[in-house]
Amino acid sequence: MATVRLSFSPAPVHVRTARLVGVAVARRAGVREDLLDEVRLAIGEACTRAVALHRQYGVVEPVLVEMSDSGAYSVRVVDRAPIEASIGLAALDADQLANESLNEDDLTTGVGFALLAGFVEDLQVRPVDEGVGTEVRMVWPLAR
Amino acid sequence: MELSLATRTVGEHTVLEVGGEVDVYTAPRLRERLLELIDAGARHVVVDLGRVDFLDSTGLGVLVGALKRLRTADGTFALVCDKEPLLKIFRITALDQVFPLYPTVEAATGAGK
Numbered sequence: 001m002a003t004v005r006l007s008f009s010p011a012p013v014h015v016r017t018a019r020l021v022g023v024a025v026a027r028r029a030g031v032r033e034d035l036l037d038e039v040r041l042a043i044g045e046a047c048t049r050a051v052a053l054h055r056q057y058g059v060v061e062p063v064l065v066e067m068s069d070s071g072a073y074s075v076r077v078v079d080r081a082p083i084e085a086s087i088g089l090a091a092l093d094a095d096q097l098a099n100e101s102l103n104e105d106d107l108t109t110g111v112g113f114a115l116l117a118g119f120v121e122d123l124q125v126r127p128v129d130e131g132v133g134t135e136v137r138m139v140w141p142l143a144r
Numbered sequence: 145m146e147l148s149l150a151t152r153t154v155g156e157h158t159v160l161e162v163g164g165e166v167d168v169y170t171a172p173r174l175r176e177r178l179l180e181l182i183d184a185g186a187r188h189v190v191v192d193l194g195r196v197d198f199l200d201s202t203g204l205g206v207l208v209g210a211l212k213r214l215r216t217a218d219g220t221f222a223l224v225c226d227k228e229p230l231l232k233i234f235r236i237t238a239l240d241q242v243f244p245l246y247p248t249v250e251a252a253t254g255a256g257k
Contacts, residue, residue, distance in 0.1 A: 012169040019167075019198075037229050044200050048168040094241035100212055108205035111237045115201055118236035 003029070003069050007062035010054030018065050019044045022075060029069030030142040038119040039073075039140060045112045046077035046136040052109070053081035072122075073140045080133040146170070148195070149177050157253045158186040163195030166203030174203065178210040187219035190252045199230055204239060211243065220244075222252045 004025050008014035022043035023036055031039060043065070050063040064078040092110040096102060116123055122139035147170035148163035158181055166174055181189060191207065193199065211221040222244040225231060234240040246252035 012167075015168050016165065040198070041200065041233070044167060044198075048200060048202060051168065092238070094238045097208065097237075097239060098212075098242045100216070104205045104209045107208055108201045111204050111239070112201035114237045115233065 004067045006065045006067075008065075010051045010059065010061075010063050012048075012051055015044055015047045015051060018047045018063075022065065022067060025067045025069070026073050026140065029067075029073045031073050031140050032143045035140055039075075042116055042119045042138055043075055043077070045115050046075070046138065049109070049112055049136070050077055050079035050081075052105075053079050057081045069142065072142055075138045076135050077138075078128060078133060078135045080131070082132055147173055149174065151177075151181065154190070154249065154253045157188045157190050159190045159192055159249055159253070161192045161195065163197075165198040166196055166206075167198060167200045168202040171200075171202040171206045175206040175209065178206065179213075182210070182213055182217070182219075187214065187217060189214060189219065190222045190224060190246075190249060192224040192249055192252075193230060194224060194226070196225075196227075196230065199233060201237075204233070204237065208239070208242065222246060224249050224252050 004021065006018060006021055008018060019040050023040045026036060026039045047063060047065065053059070054061070054063065059080050061080045066076040068074045092107070092114065097107060116136070120138045124137040125134060128135050146164050147166060150161045152159050152161070160177065160181065162174065178189070189210065207223065214221045224246050225234070226247040231240070234243065234245065
């Protein structure tokens with residue numbers, strides 16, 4: 001059962017709002033203070049990815065963020081973009097990052113996934129159960 | 145906190161001081177400013193991230209874009225950052241091996257052009 005649910009139109013300006021809400025709920029839920037920067041970054045990356053996919057595919061439906069604190073702090077960020085476009089965790093090494101032929105969008109996507117994978121120990125990216133789209137599910141332990 | 149951008153010159157270096165949040169919403173302004181500087185002839189650019197309190201993949205993409213642009217123009221590009229949370233971001237993404245990173249502006253402008 002979601003504790004807090006937020007949906008926003010797929011515009012970059014709203015990603016900051018999602019980050020702020022996500023961190024506020026994490027703090028209230030009892031996530032350790034020293035993890036909150038990582039929570040903020042990870043929620044931001046997941047939402048940025050969803051917004052980028054919605055814009056790339058002309059999907060006007062809102063991006064959904066669900067935060068739950070039952071047992072652990074879990075966050076689901078759900079997009080509605082075509083599944084085949086959404087999955088693909090590409091970790092780029094330094095040579096690839098510096099390669100002149102890599103465009104900025106692909107680089108940003110690769111770096112975004114690297115940040116998600118690096119900052120979230122419990123991370124899943126999978127197709128949504130119903131309809132099209134993917135969900136990024138992140139879980140952090142509670143201190144209390 | 146909103147993005148803030150301020151430019152100053154140190155010797156032959158153009159130092160861009162960035163503050164606030166660099167994310168998917170504000171990064172286009174950072175990209176625009178960097179392009180303006182490079183188009184105006186800046187070839188040795190130092191971006192001071194000392195007052196940045198949030199940096200995401202979009203901001204990192206903009207910084208890499210500037211690095212590549214300057215490299216092809218025979219210029220240099222360096223970052224100033226001494227905050228552990230930001231340094232961790234560079235390490236996790238392997239971008240610490242791509243950018244010259246310095247703890248201070250003095251170090252960045254004094255260590256080669």
